[in-house]
Amino acid sequence: MRSRRFAITGLAAAATIGLLAGCSGGSEPSEPAADGELPTGQTISVWTFGATGLEESMEAWAEETGNEIEIKTSEFDPHHEQLLTALATGAVPDVALVETAYSSVFKPSAEFFTDLREYGADDIEGDFLDWRWAQGVADDGTVIGLPTDVGGMALAYRTDLFEAAGLPSDTDGVEALWSSWEEFVEVGEEYTETTGEPFLDDAGVFFQTVYNQGDEKFYSADGSELIYDSNPQVQLAWDLATSAAGISANLAAFSPEWNTGMANGDYAVQLAPAWMLNYIQGQAPDTAGLWNVVTLPEGGGNWGGSQMTVPAEAANPALAYDMLATILSPENQLDVFKEFGNFPSTPGLYEDPALTEFTSPFFSDAPVGLIYTESVEALEPVYEGPKERAILREFGLGIDRVESGDESPDEAWQSTLDAVALEVQ
Numbered sequence: 001m002r003s004r005r006f007a008i009t010g011l012a013a014a015a016t017i018g019l020l021a022g023c024s025g026g027s028e029p030s031e032p033a034a035d036g037e038l039p040t041g042q043t044i045s046v047w048t049f050g051a052t053g054l055e056e057s058m059e060a061w062a063e064e065t066g067n068e069i070e071i072k073t074s075e076f077d078p079h080h081e082q083l084l085t086a087l088a089t090g091a092v093p094d095v096a097l098v099e100t101a102y103s104s105v106f107k108p109s110a111e112f113f114t115d116l117r118e119y120g121a122d123d124i125e126g127d128f129l130d131w132r133w134a135q136g137v138a139d140d141g142t143v144i145g146l147p148t149d150v151g152g153m154a155l156a157y158r159t160d161l162f163e164a165a166g167l168p169s170d171t172d173g174v175e176a177l178w179s180s181w182e183e184f185v186e187v188g189e190e191y192t193e194t195t196g197e198p199f200l201d202d203a204g205v206f207f208q209t210v211y212n213q214g215d216e217k218f219y220s221a222d223g224s225e226l227i228y229d230s231n232p233q234v235q236l237a238w239d240l241a242t243s244a245a246g247i248s249a250n251l252a253a254f255s256p257e258w259n260t261g262m263a264n265g266d267y268a269v270q271l272a273p274a275w276m277l278n279y280i281q282g283q284a285p286d287t288a289g290l291w292n293v294v295t296l297p298e299g300g301g302n303w304g305g306s307q308m309t310v311p312a313e314a315a316n317p318a319l320a321y322d323m324l325a326t327i328l329s330p331e332n333q334l335d336v337f338k339e340f341g342n343f344p345s346t347p348g349l350y351e352d353p354a355l356t357e358f359t360s361p362f363f364s365d366a367p368v369g370l371i372y373t374e375s376v377e378a379l380e381p382v383y384e385g386p387k388e389r390a391i392l393r394e395f396g397l398g399i400d401r402v403e404s405g406d407e408s409p410d411e412a413w414q415s416t417l418d419a420v421a422l423e424v425q
Contacts, residue, residue: 040066053340092311110138131381145307149342152375198249207241274343300378
């Protein structure tokens with residue numbers, strides 16, 4: 001999500017998957033080292049999108065093993081498009097990040113990835129959430145990637161702005177303001193009426209948060225059919241998001257304007273998967289101590305999470321797997337959460353006081369470890385199909401049209417369904 005909310009840059013997935021189906025591999029990957037000894041002096045190439053929070057861990061692994069890391073970072077959708085092209089041509093990195101929204105695009109082409117079971121993935125499967133592990137497993141059982149974090153959801157808010165609006169700013173008082181999303185919108189309307197300022201950053205982010213709380217999204221739970229036009233959770237998310245258009249700053253997520261608004265206090269509430277907390281700290285460092293964090297109305301939710309894959313043509317598959325198994329271990333995931341906010345996908349930590357008692361000074365000592373643990377434990381895993389991103393883009397654009405006043409909610413709903421129908425035909 002980079003340009004205009006859920007924007008996708010004209011994903012060429014279908015065409016490129018066709019290439020994958022018709023291509024054979026290029027050069028043979030190197031063989032695993034004998035006797036468990038890994039080579040040194042190698043450069044492991046890694047393709048990612050944005051900051052993963054794992055960069056320091058990769059560098060530390062490289063130093064310890066006598067190797068080097070070369071990281072290429074791209075924007076979200078272009079990264080996945082480039083990976084599709086690379087798989088078709090054989091010009092691949094050693095490691096590539098695949099976000100869960102794209103899992104269903106890549107898993108049918110499992111033969112273009114290293115089966116990580118060859119290097120011991122079965123031995124660590126039990127460390128991870130079952131559903132997060134499954135997001136990296138193809139239909140034939142090939143393990144194409146290991147899970148990174150899980151994007152448990154919460155809500156960050158500016159305590160100073162709540163106080164200025166005459167609202168409670170302590171966590172108990174804030175959570176008592178609403179027990180449903182409808183009440184949340186009502187509080188936002190009160191805030192905007194009192195202050196003349198937006199309550200939310202963006203109605204589209206609100207839509208994504210609510211639709212992520214359901215047990216189905218745009219596809220049925222088994223992936224057999226599209227239900228974007230009939231799923232009650234999608235309709236609920238749409239109705240809530242469009243009803244919130246009047247309290248939204250209409251700032252596209254991850255845009256320069258959104259970043260500036262976050263720092264300037266142009267809105268009071270930020271819907272926040274765990275990784276968002278580090279993003280806020282990076283974009284708004286002068287607001288330390290002015291934020292707090294509470295749970296979401298109506299249960300948990302998930303936004304984000306990736307698999308780290310090793311393409312079949314990777315030059316250093318054994319080294320790549322060793323790095324992944326090291327940096328995604330429960331111990332390292334805990335360290336990464338404390339430093340960068342990426343919430344662990346390893347449930348053995350969920351009763352560990354080192355996680356559950358962790359607090360964030362930046363966010364007024366909020367018990368973020370416990371908040372996100374409870375969010376992840378409450379969420380239901382949801383199937384995301386191959387057209388997930390394209391459909392989400394159209395819903396985001398439809399909400400844009402409502403926020404800008406170009407269409408009514410009903411008009412935008414119909415035009416969105418029409419646009420999606422063209423995308424999926």
